[in-house]
Amino acid sequence: MLQRIVPVLLLFVLGDIYFYQAVVTLTASPLIHNLYWFIDILVLVSILSIVFLRKVVDIQHYVTGIITALLLVILPKVFSFPLLLLEDFTRIFRGFPSRSILLSEIVVGLAVLMFLLIVFGLTKGRHFYQVRKETLYFSDLPKAFDGFTITQLSDIHAGSLTNKKAVQRGIDLANAQQSDLLLFTGDMVNYTATEVDPWIKSLSLLKAPFGKFSILGNHDYGDYSRWDNTLQKEANLKRLKEAHAEMDFTLLLNDSVTLTHKGERISLIGVENWGKGGFHQYGDLNKATANVDKSMFKILMSHDPSHWDEVAVDHPQHMHLTLSGHTHGMQFGIELFGFKWSPIQYFYKQWAGLYERTGKYLYVNRGFGFHGLKGRVGVWPEITVLTLKTKA
Incomplete structure (x- = not known):
């Protein structure tokens, strides 16, 4: 089981880091940067809190809430990983110039579409x-x-x-x-x-x-x-x-x-x-x-x-x-x-x-x-x- 879960978690982490790079490419606002990591940390703390709250809350509903948060907050970012990783391979041979604004816009756009699909699934999809x-x-x-x-x-x-x-x-x-x-x-x-x-x-x-x-x-x-x-x-x-x-x-x-x-x-x-x-x-x-x-x-x-x-x-x-x-x-x-x-x-x-x-x-x-x-x-x-x- 652990062998199956670890690659998934690694993919989530890499997707999160790469998506942040797309956000930084599109905006230099410290407020947006801080908000990005605040939401990420909040989701991570919520996941870890399952261990401590499992005896005082309805664990089934709590886990459902965490899964929902992961889908909405983390999953849309995962799709940025292969695109930006491919860009990194090309940047190696070009002296690592700044990321493409167009590609970053595409990555963010795909994440928004994925977010909307998940919202549809959680509301109408059932x-x-x-x-x-x-x-x-x-x-x-x-x-x-x-x-x-x-x-x-x-x-x-x-x-x-x-x-x-x-x-x-x-x-x-x-x-x-x-x-x-x-x-x-x-x-x-x-x-x-x-x-x-x-x-x-x-x-x-x-x-x-x-x-x-x-x-x-x-x-x-x-x-x-x-x-x-x-x-x-x-x-x-x-x-x-x-x-x-x-x-x-x-x-x-x-x-x-x-x-x-x-x-x-x-x-x-x-x-x-x-x-x-x-x-x-x-x-x-x-x-x-x-x-x-x-x-x-x-x-x-x-x-x-x-x-x-x-x-x-x-x-x-x-x-x-x-x-x-x-x-x-x-x-x-x-x-x-x-x-x-x-x-x-x-x-x-x-x-x-x-x-x-x-x-x-x-x-x-x-x-x-x-x-x-x-x-x-x-x-x-x-x-x-x-x-x-x-x-x-």
Whole structure:
């Protein structure tokens, strides 16, 4: 972990120093120079204060505030580093003349644009729902399911949601896809089952002719809350399972169902959460597929994409398509013109979008809601639509 964090911190520091050089090139005002370092020191002190205040404040909200400050104050400056570093290489051969005013203006302009993008992400980005569509071809897909469509939602995190009108827009957009099947791949709540209660009526409006199916994510078990006893924790999980039923979701807990269309069948499999790196491994794919014919076409719902990488892709039962979520794309990144980057990729090999290995597909949904960071920057909330086609 430290090996991954140190380069990121170093990049932040270098970006900060280089951006200051651009500011100095454009203005000699001591007031602006002092204000620049005052803000930087304030952010640094705030970060260090987490260590001392963690027992007297709500640490989760405090950390969220610090992350927000880092995004707004530090990150826009990072983009100055490669441009000004490149200029330094040319200045070496020119006797280190003064920095280009034009380049400094470009650097500051880019930082302002990045700042505005982050502000948008922290205010409107959390509900900037995007429909992402993929068409997948399989040689052994039953012909009756040729053209079958699936809408996937994931990571609703109801405890973070507050704007009912905005959330309803996302629900309406999901219904507008008119998919045959609707699947939810875990993390309905942040901490406790009661978080979903205000949203049951809204989420009940989600419709699909072949039904709505769901699984649990790592947040759904109550593992991140303090309970007086195990009975309380068990009651919380029981209530969440009841809430799924009240929203007309069929919850699959290491189990499977058969979907029949025009006399042909496919298998839908759902496992409980299975993760690596300290996450619980409640999922049991062997149990979930115990009654599934090996010859059937299979769709697997598994919240954490590391389960596909570690277990599902090499499982004796051929998992044609696995649907996951969990990563949120870290709610921060760049996705433009086919280029895709987020810090989460240094922790998860498969973190957003479509992946394929040996003819088996994984789709990682970027999440419908948000958690931790109160917004999304560059990695927008997602409604996935997958179309299954029979390969000729």
